[in-house]
Amino acid sequence: MYKGFWMALGMALGCISGVVAQQQEDKKILLTSVSTQFGWSIMDMNDAYLSDLPYRGYGLQFNNSTRRFLHSENTRLSQRTDVVINAGVAMNQPQSASISYCGGTFGYGLQVHYHPLPHFQVLIGGTMDADLGVKGYSRNVNNAGNIDLATNLNFAATFRYDFPLWKRTLRIQADFQTPLLGLMFVPIRGESYSEIYYLHNYENLIHLTSLHNKNGLNARYLVQIPLRNSILNLGLHTEYLKYAANNMVFKRNITSLQVGLTYDLVLFGGSKHPAPAEFISSEW
Amino acid sequence: MKKRFRLLFLLVLILPSCVEDPVTYPNTWQGNFDALWNTIDQRYCYLDYKQIKWDSIHVVYQNRLSSVSTEIAFFDLMGSMLNELKDGHVNLYSDFDVSRYWKWFEDYPSNFQADIIYSLRYLGSNYRISDGIRYGKIDGGDIGYIYYGDFSSAFSKSNLKNIFSYFSDCKGIILDVRDNGGGYLTSAESLASCFFSVRTLTGYMVHKSGNGHSDFSKPIALYTEKSDSLHWSKPVAVLTNRLSYSATNSFVSQMKYAPNATIIGDRTGGGGGLPMSNELPNGWLVRFSACPMFDASMNHTEWGLAPDVKVDMLSTDISKNIDTIIEQAIKTIKAS
Numbered sequence: 001m002y003k004g005f006w007m008a009l010g011m012a013l014g015c016i017s018g019v020v021a022q023q024q025e026d027k028k029i030l031l032t033s034v035s036t037q038f039g040w041s042i043m044d045m046n047d048a049y050l051s052d053l054p055y056r057g058y059g060l061q062f063n064n065s066t067r068r069f070l071h072s073e074n075t076r077l078s079q080r081t082d083v084v085i086n087a088g089v090a091m092n093q094p095q096s097a098s099i100s101y102c103g104g105t106f107g108y109g110l111q112v113h114y115h116p117l118p119h120f121q122v123l124i125g126g127t128m129d130a131d132l133g134v135k136g137y138s139r140n141v142n143n144a145g146n147i148d149l150a151t152n153l154n155f156a157a158t159f160r161y162d163f164p165l166w167k168r169t170l171r172i173q174a175d176f177q178t179p180l181l182g183l184m185f186v187p188i189r190g191e192s193y194s195e196i197y198y199l200h201n202y203e204n205l206i207h208l209t210s211l212h213n214k215n216g217l218n219a220r221y222l223v224q225i226p227l228r229n230s231i232l233n234l235g236l237h238t239e240y241l242k243y244a245a246n247n248m249v250f251k252r253n254i255t256s257l258q259v260g261l262t263y264d265l266v267l268f269g270g271s272k273h274p275a276p277a278e279f280i281s282s283e284w
Numbered sequence: 285m286k287k288r289f290r291l292l293f294l295l296v297l298i299l300p301s302c303v304e305d306p307v308t309y310p311n312t313w314q315g316n317f318d319a320l321w322n323t324i325d326q327r328y329c330y331l332d333y334k335q336i337k338w339d340s341i342h343v344v345y346q347n348r349l350s351s352v353s354t355e356i357a358f359f360d361l362m363g364s365m366l367n368e369l370k371d372g373h374v375n376l377y378s379d380f381d382v383s384r385y386w387k388w389f390e391d392y393p394s395n396f397q398a399d400i401i402y403s404l405r406y407l408g409s410n411y412r413i414s415d416g417i418r419y420g421k422i423d424g425g426d427i428g429y430i431y432y433g434d435f436s437s438a439f440s441k442s443n444l445k446n447i448f449s450y451f452s453d454c455k456g457i458i459l460d461v462r463d464n465g466g467g468y469l470t471s472a473e474s475l476a477s478c479f480f481s482v483r484t485l486t487g488y489m490v491h492k493s494g495n496g497h498s499d500f501s502k503p504i505a506l507y508t509e510k511s512d513s514l515h516w517s518k519p520v521a522v523l524t525n526r527l528s529y530s531a532t533n534s535f536v537s538q539m540k541y542a543p544n545a546t547i548i549g550d551r552t553g554g555g556g557g558l559p560m561s562n563e564l565p566n567g568w569l570v571r572f573s574a575c576p577m578f579d580a581s582m583n584h585t586e587w588g589l590a591p592d593v594k595v596d597m598l599s600t601d602i603s604k605n606i607d608t609i610i611e612q613a614i615k616t617i618k619a620s
Contacts, residue, residue: 046306051563052319054308093311094567096379141561141571188501190327190560190574191491194470199489201504215303242303247326247494249306 028072031281035222037063037233037260043088045099048248049146049189050137051092055099059088061256063220063237067282070110078282080127080156082107084237086254096139103133103148107177109156113282123158127177133252142192148252150209150243152182154218171224171231179216182209186245207245214243230263311565313358317349320362320376320570323562326495328369329576330557330586338497341368359383359568366570371586372529373559377569388526388553388588395525395550395597395609396462401431403605412450414443421454423614428457432475435467435531444478444514456519456544456617458610466530466555476535477511479520479542484508486538487585488578489558503582508538516544519620521613523549524591530555536589537579546616547591549609556585 039061046054062085070077085104091097109127116122133148154177163170184207187196195201207213222235235258242251264281307322309315321342325331331338345365352358359376363383366374376383401407406429411420416437419430428451432439451457476486488503522539524532524547533552539545557573564570577585593616597608 048306051561052306052308052323053563053565053567054306092563092567093565096567096569097563139561139563139569141559141569143560188491188493190329190558192558195489198470199504199506203501204493211302213303242305244303249303251306 028280030068030072031264032066032068033262033264033281035065035233035262037258039256039258041254041256043090044253045090046251047135047146049187050143053092055090055092057088057090059086061086069280069282072280076113078111080109098138100136105129105131111156119162121160125156127154127156150182150184152179154179168226173222175220177218179214184209188246189248204246216241230261233260233262309565316564316566319564323570327492327574328572329492329574331497333584371573372555373557373573375571392526393596400605400607405605414447415439419447426455427614427617428454430457431460433464435471441514448516458521458613460523461528461532462523462525463527464532465527466532469531469534472531472535476538477509478514478516479545480508480510482510484541485580486541487580488582489575491575519544519617521616522547523609523613524552525550526553529553533585537585548593548613549591549595551590552588554586554588
């Protein structure tokens, strides 16, 4: 019963992440490591299209990321996918209006693994992501909401340090992503979405982004505590994003306290033992 | 390797400083005053068109700010400053009051009395109601009369289809939009489209593209589509007064280009700017005209639209329960 439950959960999470769990190449099997976290968040938002006032509130975050070496013969290059979904409600300081937010970031990237020091890994690479969010504004005068829509090429760096303890190895991990180049949708201030739709006025809606008009730092700090078949993650995820277009400045800062698990999907197939030598994990 | 890491670390520190932070104002009377003044300065669309010296107004009201001692007095001061814009689309909303500018209709004859249109001579008490539209036959059944008093009050094509069918044996219809203060622009366009046989250019709209008073985007053409399923090809008289405002103003602007339409009554109240809003640090909301609309000849519609036939209600007629403007509309339809 116990095994069955974990097997079902593993299969469900595998479907969410949308990755193939394992791939046999040259008799070696690449494992896909999945990290799933849930968090409670504090959100700070500025959306000049809706209001000049800053908004602050609380929300929930779901975070699912996967990692796997790209090829069994090359254990220096891994691919990663990241899904982050946020939902929450923020209010202005006088508590006279609220903004409801629901959004997600869906990313894919490659990173090269370096081992500059014992127990220390540095993963350097890039990711590309799509960022989609919807905001509903409670104080509507022809601007009832706004849509965040962007795609980014990010620089990504991950730092891992393993503390060998008596029986287990504790890991501290810091993961950073920052957008370098991309495209984003920002409506003209004063132009409602119905005008865009009915009048087909698409001028100045899509903007090329680079460091001059979009800054961000997506940082995830994790303490990873090995369990019997998985790893317990305790973490802090901070997303800092600021961008400007059409004479407006937007900000989205989300700080989330997280708890979750990292596991190699194959271990949920029924084995309680460490993976045999032919199984290659990008995590350990 | 170490150099690379140092460079990377430096880059991460430097990057967040490239985009400037949004301007914020403290939640003090001065901060709220500055936030309001700047919102209008950068985003109100008629400062140049109305030749408003907004800098001078800042000086005048800044001086008065020092004598304010209560929250209500502060609200009234801010409301008075906004009233310098002479715009019915400009309001300041607080928890205890809404500032407004109503001189666009208060200083003019009303040219409408609801009790007269519901008298036996016109709709009487047995008129029909189809969602927000009230209608009936007048003048011995020769003329169809529609009163539509709110463009926020929805109607469907089915409503209009039944109404037009009911009026099919009439010589024409009177579409009375007096005292209609506006509502949805889409409803205005939808109603107007019933009177067009071809897609017609009826106006333009621009948006603020920068913080300067004259920073506007290229004009976007506004077309009134012909209605696929509904078309009224007989004469139509549109009745207007000063309280025909905002979306109603837009409706009248479109009807000026309808082939069989005649605008009768008083000049419309205007309200040609699409309103938007912003918040002040204390949570008050300011509504203001953000996007000016024009007619097909690129004339502003903010100050209202002149009728084709100017008629005021006569006091001698009012005393006899006669609506002078409706009577003129009946004559115009019968003569056409």
